[in-house]
Amino acid sequence: NSGKGFIPIETFSGVLDGDGHKISGLYISDDSGYLTGLFRTIKKPNGSFGKVENLIVENVEIYGNSYVGVIAGKIETSVAEIEPTLTNIATSGEVFGINSVGGLAGAIYGGITANDCSIRANVNARVSPPKITYGHFGGVCGRAIGCNLSRISFIGAIRSGIGNNFGGIAGSSSMDSAIGSSPIITDCYAHVSIQNTNPLSDNIGGLIGFADVNTGIDNCYSASTFSNSASAGGLIGDGTAPITVNDCFWDKEISNVLTSFGGGTAETTENMKKTVTYPSSWDFANVWGIIQDKSYPLLYNDLIIMTNLQNWHYVNAMDWLSFYGISSDINTRCSNVIPQNNVISQSVSPQEWIQVFPPDQVILDVSDGLCPPITVNSINQIAQIGKVPEYPLDGYYVLENNIDASDTVNWNSGAGFEPIKNFTGLFSGAGHIISDLYINRPTEDYVGFFGFLENSARIINVYILKANVTGRGAVGILAGNNLGQIYNCGVHGTVQGNDSFTGGLVGDNSGIIYESLGVAQVIGTDNVGGLIGTISASLFMGTNHENYFWGTVSGNNNVGGFIGYNRGYIENCYTASQVTANKGIIGGFCATNDTSATIDSSYWDKEYSGIEISEGGEGKTTMEMMTQATFSGWDFSSIWMINESVTYPFIQNNYHSNIGDLRGINYNTLKNYFISLGYFPSSTERCDWTYGAGLIVEHTFMNVDLPIFSNIDFVVSSGFCTTVPDVVGDTLINAINEINSAHLVVGSVAEECNTYPLGVVFKQYPVSGEVVVEGTTVSLKVSSGPCPEGEGTPEGVVEGTPEGVVEGTPEGVVEGTPEGVVEG
Numbered sequence: 166n167s168g169k170g171f172i173p174i175e176t177f178s179g180v181l182d183g184d185g186h187k188i189s190g191l192y193i194s195d196d197s198g199y200l201t202g203l204f205r206t207i208k209k210p211n212g213s214f215g216k217v218e219n220l221i222v223e224n225v226e227i228y229g230n231s232y233v234g235v236i237a238g239k240i241e242t243s244v245a246e247i248e249p250t251l252t253n254i255a256t257s258g259e260v261f262g263i264n265s266v267g268g269l270a271g272a273i274y275g276g277i278t279a280n281d282c283s284i285r286a287n288v289n290a291r292v293s294p295p296k297i298t299y300g301h302f303g304g305v306c307g308r309a310i311g312c313n314l315s316r317i318s319f320i321g322a323i324r325s326g327i328g329n330n331f332g333g334i335a336g337s338s339s340m341d342s343a344i345g346s347s348p349i350i351t352d353c354y355a356h357v358s359i360q361n362t363n364p365l366s367d368n369i370g371g372l373i374g375f376a377d378v379n380t381g382i383d384n385c386y387s388a389s390t391f392s393n394s395a396s397a398g399g400l401i402g403d404g405t406a407p408i409t410v411n412d413c414f415w416d417k418e419i420s421n422v423l424t425s426f427g428g429g430t431a432e433t434t435e436n437m438k439k440t441v442t443y444p445s446s447w448d449f450a451n452v453w454g455i456i457q458d459k460s461y462p463l464l465y466n467d468l469i470i471m472t473n474l475q476n477w478h479y480v481n482a483m484d485w486l487s488f489y490g491i492s493s494d495i496n497t498r499c500s501n502v503i504p505q506n507n508v509i510s511q512s513v514s515p516q517e518w519i520q521v522f523p524p525d526q527v528i529l530d531v532s533d534g535l536c537p538p539i540t541v542n543s544i545n546q547i548a549q550i551g552k553v554p555e556y557p558l559d560g561y562y563v564l565e566n567n568i569d570a571s572d573t574v575n576w577n578s579g580a581g582f583e584p585i586k587n588f589t590g591l592f593s594g595a596g597h598i599i600s601d602l603y604i605n606r607p608t609e610d611y612v613g614f615f616g617f618l619e620n621s622a623r624i625i626n627v628y629i630l631k632a633n634v635t636g637r638g639a640v641g642i643l644a645g646n647n648l649g650q651i652y653n654c655g656v657h658g659t660v661q662g663n664d665s666f667t668g669g670l671v672g673d674n675s676g677i678i679y680e681s682l683g684v685a686q687v688i689g690t691d692n693v694g695g696l697i698g699t700i701s702a703s704l705f706m707g708t709n710h711e712n713y714f715w716g717t718v719s720g721n722n723n724v725g726g727f728i729g730y731n732r733g734y735i736e737n738c739y740t741a742s743q744v745t746a747n748k749g750i751i752g753g754f755c756a757t758n759d760t761s762a763t764i765d766s767s768y769w770d771k772e773y774s775g776i777e778i779s780e781g782g783e784g785k786t787t788m789e790m791m792t793q794a795t796f797s798g799w800d801f802s803s804i805w806m807i808n809e810s811v812t813y814p815f816i817q818n819n820y821h822s823n824i825g826d827l828r829g830i831n832y833n834t835l836k837n838y839f840i841s842l843g844y845f846p847s848s849t850e851r852c853d854w855t856y857g858a859g860l861i862v863e864h865t866f867m868n869v870d871l872p873i874f875s876n877i878d879f880v881v882s883s884g885f886c887t888t889v890p891d892v893v894g895d896t897l898i899n900a901i902n903e904i905n906s907a908h909l910v911v912g913s914v915a916e917e918c919n920t921y922p923l924g925v926v927f928k929q930y931p932v933s934g935e936v937v938v939e940g941t942t943v944s945l946k947v948s949s950g951p952c953p954e955g956e957g958t959p960e961g962v963v964e965g966t967p968e969g970v971v972e973g974t975p976e977g978v979v980e981g982t983p984e985g986v987v988e989g
Contacts, residue, residue, distance in 0.1 A: 756780065
């Protein structure tokens with residue numbers, strides 16, 4: 166009907182017997198201005214017709230103006246009743262109107278009887294058209310005009326910011342002058358929250374807002390609250406005498422009201438839950454029931470809508486049931502989803518109607534703790550979660566050892582690991598590391614180790630190292646989308662999203678992230694953040710705190726060093742990251758912080774990022790970020806640690822290690838150890854005078870605690886140092902002895918003619934005095950004697966005979982050996 170929903174039946178004069186069945190989800194939007202409900206009017210043509218019985222009308226949404234109710238806008242008769250007009254009716258949902266509005270009917274006139282009704286529909290004011298005055302809002306009926314109401318209860322709210330005459334049973338009561346009948350209300354009660362904050366509103370009562378002359382109320386009570394208790398009456402707000410109030414009570418403690426027009430007794434909450442409080446006129450055998458000290462009096466014919474007790478502590482759940490006269494018992498079983506002592510399930514489903522004081526108990530299944538854990542020691546086992554019965558999505562998983570996931574690069578035709586979707590259980594990494602995870606699903610949403618974490622999921626102490634994750638929307642290394650709880654987790658690697666919501670740890674978060682970190686290269690398009698792409702909503706209070714991120718972040722729009730777009734709560738977090746945005750909004754900590762969102766006590770390194778702007782967070786220099794005093798209010802006794810002027814803050818409950826003094830320890834042994842712990846060791850070599858080959862000479866971060874995913878630089882001894890001796894001028898044999906004595910090795914030995922005598926070293930490499938590692942080879946050149954003419958002459962000496970010098974033997978000089986000189 167063009168958005169108007171159900172068109173009310175005009176005037177009903179037949180019989181509607183619901184036979185215990187339900188009409189669910191009735192929607193009416195009626196602006197005709199008059200009489201709105203399932204029926205506009207119920208009018209009795211004779212004593213037996215014009216009636217409705219044994220019917221539940223639930224989850225309604227009804228909009229009208231004047232005379233609005235779930236069953237009818239108005240109920241009237243011009244003949245005497247033979248049978249009650251309304252019997253065994255229950256309603257729930259929301260009713261909206263302006264004047265004469267009730268959860269059962271807008272107005273009930275003289276000669277009409279309504280018995281045994283359970284009204285659970287909230288009554289609300291709506292925006293008023295001109296010339297219509299607000300008023301007469303009642304839990305059961307807006308106006309009780311000479312009618313008879315018996316064994317009827319109202320549990321719900323009445324909401325209006327303006328107007329007069331508000332009551333838990335009727336907004337007002339008065340005589341029906343046409344037939345001369347007075348309103349009589351017997352054995353009724355209201356648990357109503359009247360939410361009217363207008364101090365000018367008058368006539369507000371726990372049962373009736375305004376009671377006109379000859380109104381009679383017997384054996385009734387109210388346990389109600391008022392937003393404006395100063396102008397309220399415990400039972401009746403105001404009225405015109407005479408009226409009669411017999412054996413009626415109200416709870417003065419929860420109402421904060423001590424008076425009531427026309428009489429009645431104010432009692433404490435404790436006394437209201439005891440049968441001895443009530444006189445003998447109250448029939449606790451046939452009409453009323455009570456669970457001593459647990460419940461107010463309840464009508465035996467009452468119907469209650471079962472609430473969802475899941476996740477309630479079982480004591481609170483049993484108290485709620487007792488409050489409504491429902492006995493209960495418990496069974497216990499393990500649960501990985503529901504905390505210990507909380508309700509897992511209930512024998513009567515939520516939103517089902519249940520009669521008070523039922524013959525059968527409601528059985529609550531209660532968690533007695535976690536189920537036995539499923540131990541996991543390979544990536545192949547993890548891949549089975551949610552796919553085979555042995556690995557259920559609500560399982561409790563514990564890693565037994567570090568997990569090598571490098572083979573995932575070969576899985577699923579290059580798509581890699583398939584994200585775990587809709588996980589509801591508990592996954593504990595036990596501090597172990599999953600390394601080399603590969604996911605390549607650029608056309609899929611919700612991509613990460615967990616694709617989607619439901620609100621019962623808990624992820625604890627999981628560390629992922631050297632991940633390579635690619636997806637489309639909602640992409641993160643640990644989780645694409647998180648509605649659950651993430652504690653003490655860390656990720657490292659590269660993550661890329663081709664659509665909105667990309668983060669190092671989580672792409673789209675509405676759950677809790679606590680004491681977690683990311684060290685990553687994050688690449689996205691819109692809503693890109695170092696640790697979190699976006700917080701879409703906050704399902705929990707204090708949802709994201711004590712977290713940090715190091716790395717690089719790049720994207721198009723809403724790119725932030727910690728978070729891209731925030732609609733939630735962030736506290737005590739920081740980032741040290743380089744941030745770039747191709748064309749849109751950028752922020753050192755957060756790019757866009759919604760007006761409803763909060764960022765408290767959070768920081769970014771403005772030097773390292775090169776970004777001076779952010780919606781939320783404070784920019785600090787690198788040195789300030791390494792100073793504890795910067796982080797005012799942070800808990801450095803039990804949550805955070807810092808090495809003053811050496812490191813950024815890090816989290817105590819994340820894996821960290823005291824590096825100590827590692828000099829003299831074999832590097833290769835420590836290298837593998839540090840890699841297994843999630844560190845990144847690197848080394849350079851040089852000789853050392855103290856430490857032999859392969860031993861650590863020096864390293865960064867000596868005697869400090871260092872968090873996981875940190876770099877550690879080592880200098881490793883290539884061997885003991887020694888000084889190369891000067892052997893130039895020594896005979897070859899002496900040179901060899903000197904070189905060997907210096908723990909060096911003679912390398913190549915080449916002979917060349919030279920001015921040095923035969924057999925004498927005239928050149929060496931390395932040269933004398935150079936410090937080298939023991940075992941280094943020393944190359945030598947040894948003289949083979951004087952060079953023939955023109956050979957071996959030092960550079961710069963003219964070869965041949967100088968010009969002007971007589972060649973040959975001068976004349977007169979005897980050639981050969983003079984006589985008498987011994988040859989040889």
